[in-house]
Amino acid sequence: MGGITKDMNRFMEEHPRLKYVFFGGKGGVGKTVMAGAAALWAARQGKKTLLASTNPVHSLSNLLEKDVFGKVAMVCDEQNCYAFEIDTKDTIERSKQEIREKINWFLKFADITTKAEDFIESATMNPAFEESAMFENMMEIMFKDEYDFYVFDTAPTANARRLLGMSKVYSMWVEKMLRSRQEARSLREMLSFSKKEEKDPLLDYLLTFRDRMGKAKELLTDESLTAFFFVTLPEALPIAVITRFINWFHEFGIPVGGVVVNGLIQKELVGTDAPEFVQNRLKMQQEHMDEIWRIFGDRVRSLVPLFETEVKGAAMLNRTVEYLFARHGS
Amino acid sequence: MIPISLATIFDQHPDRRYIMFGGKGGLGKTTFSAATAFYLAKKGHRVLIFSVDPQASLTDIFQKDIFGKGPTEIMPNLYAQEIDADKRVREYQEEIRQKIRDMYGMDSIPEEIESYIQAAAAEPAMEESAIFDQVVDIVVQGGYDYYVYDLVPLGHALYYLSMASVYDAWIGKITGLRQQMREYDQVAAVIKREKELDEDAILNELLYIKERINKSSKILTDKKMTAFFFVITPEEMVIKDTLKAAELFSRFDVPLSGYIINRLIPEELKNQAIPDYLRNRLAMQEHYLKVIKSTFGDQILAAVPEMERDVTGLPMIERMARVMFGDF
Numbered sequence: 001m002g003g004i005t006k007d008m009n010r011f012m013e014e015h016p017r018l019k020y021v022f023f024g025g026k027g028g029v030g031k032t033v034m035a036g037a038a039a040l041w042a043a044r045q046g047k048k049t050l051l052a053s054t055n056p057v058h059s060l061s062n063l064l065e066k067d068v069f070g071k072v073a074m075v076c077d078e079q080n081c082y083a084f085e086i087d088t089k090d091t092i093e094r095s096k097q098e099i100r101e102k103i104n105w106f107l108k109f110a111d112i113t114t115k116a117e118d119f120i121e122s123a124t125m126n127p128a129f130e131e132s133a134m135f136e137n138m139m140e141i142m143f144k145d146e147y148d149f150y151v152f153d154t155a156p157t158a159n160a161r162r163l164l165g166m167s168k169v170y171s172m173w174v175e176k177m178l179r180s181r182q183e184a185r186s187l188r189e190m191l192s193f194s195k196k197e198e199k200d201p202l203l204d205y206l207l208t209f210r211d212r213m214g215k216a217k218e219l220l221t222d223e224s225l226t227a228f229f230f231v232t233l234p235e236a237l238p239i240a241v242i243t244r245f246i247n248w249f250h251e252f253g254i255p256v257g258g259v260v261v262n263g264l265i266q267k268e269l270v271g272t273d274a275p276e277f278v279q280n281r282l283k284m285q286q287e288h289m290d291e292i293w294r295i296f297g298d299r300v301r302s303l304v305p306l307f308e309t310e311v312k313g314a315a316m317l318n319r320t321v322e323y324l325f326a327r328h329g330s
Numbered sequence: 331m332i333p334i335s336l337a338t339i340f341d342q343h344p345d346r347r348y349i350m351f352g353g354k355g356g357l358g359k360t361t362f363s364a365a366t367a368f369y370l371a372k373k374g375h376r377v378l379i380f381s382v383d384p385q386a387s388l389t390d391i392f393q394k395d396i397f398g399k400g401p402t403e404i405m406p407n408l409y410a411q412e413i414d415a416d417k418r419v420r421e422y423q424e425e426i427r428q429k430i431r432d433m434y435g436m437d438s439i440p441e442e443i444e445s446y447i448q449a450a451a452a453e454p455a456m457e458e459s460a461i462f463d464q465v466v467d468i469v470v471q472g473g474y475d476y477y478v479y480d481l482v483p484l485g486h487a488l489y490y491l492s493m494a495s496v497y498d499a500w501i502g503k504i505t506g507l508r509q510q511m512r513e514y515d516q517v518a519a520v521i522k523r524e525k526e527l528d529e530d531a532i533l534n535e536l537l538y539i540k541e542r543i544n545k546s547s548k549i550l551t552d553k554k555m556t557a558f559f560f561v562i563t564p565e566e567m568v569i570k571d572t573l574k575a576a577e578l579f580s581r582f583d584v585p586l587s588g589y590i591i592n593r594l595i596p597e598e599l600k601n602q603a604i605p606d607y608l609r610n611r612l613a614m615q616e617h618y619l620k621v622i623k624s625t626f627g628d629q630i631l632a633a634v635p636e637m638e639r640d641v642t643g644l645p646m647i648e649r650m651a652r653v654m655f656g657d658f
Binding site: 062273274275277278284 | 354357390565567596602610
């Protein structure tokens, strides 16, 4: 039962302007591997490609057998393909510096001669700061626009959902801040003797930030530019997780590109004399495949087998590319 | 094979009522949590298993939709709960609206205030606070003999544990700052009387949160009351990451009870007609089991074989419990 009606190649042909690709799913399903394979494929289409990890726990370096933490490096000697693990420490430091400048300016503006450092510490200790920093970083990479194609290896789904849902959150947040800033400003102008318009860097920053958020949201919700793929194994829990997720993403208006099934035991390699243990796993996988066809139907894009060794390095990644972009049907 | 000694941990330490399984994503934490809760409930204890993961799998493993429904009975003595943070945030918002309506005798909330309430709920830290708040509620409320936490993957678990100290520092900063501010004459002159009352209300709220968090983090880091287990599998990356994590956890004073190895493939398969992927996995397993034994030694409490199908539904959970705890 079931079968792929629209494979990855056809999806890509139908979305020729596609530029931002994300892979999400439960922990341990092979998101990083798929992201790596998709990046290699894109590079071979002649697109200058960046494979970026926004995962707080990075695994790209391990996959590529090359240290890409905090620095951009070429993937598998592919001229067009680069990888990069975002170093949040840097991001956070940078954000702190930005905040420091703004707070300093604000304190001067408010005639308060206190040390800004304590304010900054308390602002950046906010538990959600790292996540925000990660999102900022993703936006920055997107806006620099140095590549034709981006593949993001995202954190386990809950994070990914929040990371993307955040753009909406931020716009609202900034709106709120803007209103209170404008009130403060007009009050100050009313009170000041000189009545001259002062430059307000904080307000400028907020406006810029809001525009950036707006732009990010525009890119992330444009289905000709963005696609979010979900990776699952033929097992109950990963299937349940992405089922929930696809619904969430619909709510956010984030385009779902489809589903990739990973870790399939290849039937033809299992002999009739194989032990019961293997036969049973095979049977379980087949039952879950029925479920996958039933739930995701024509949104399944690829079937990737369980390879005989774990996927690491160029040779294994290339084999993954073959399956991820295998042609099905006509 | 390693002798199974997980049951003895529970027998020898009857005071350890808070049970947690930590480890990377996809190693079987939820499965172990469910099987442990099942075992304890069968032994006659009243057990609550709950999840703070927004993408929780308890609903899937028990095959019963419990998301956001509060503690739900799964079988006699066993209750499960999945926290719905969004719902919690919506409840906060409604509370605020009600307060405003009562205070000003309004029928409806003015538009500009409504958008403010919406924006406040959208603050990134809100979801975390909501989840954390609910966990604190559960722990502080009591009513069960055992609490089994189905923890989120490593990074986030650490994050939750560090949250207590973060809030602590944060609140400390705020109080410190406010006292400092008072010393500035020009500021004191600017601050109006009612604003001060306002700020004191905020500070009181923060201190209240701090107290609750301290209470729950005390439990989490109390060796007498908490049993924390790491789940590992015989793979290079998993071992490396677990070592890293174990070190971090010890920095937060989380008392580690031991390690449980998951996903062992039966060794006797080696001599049978098996596909290459399995043959290679067996070879890898053999090597990394040696590494695990030399690294974690006598801290290994159980070795659990890979099941031929995934663990969902009570009959499979019971089978897993018998593998983990022996007969009961």
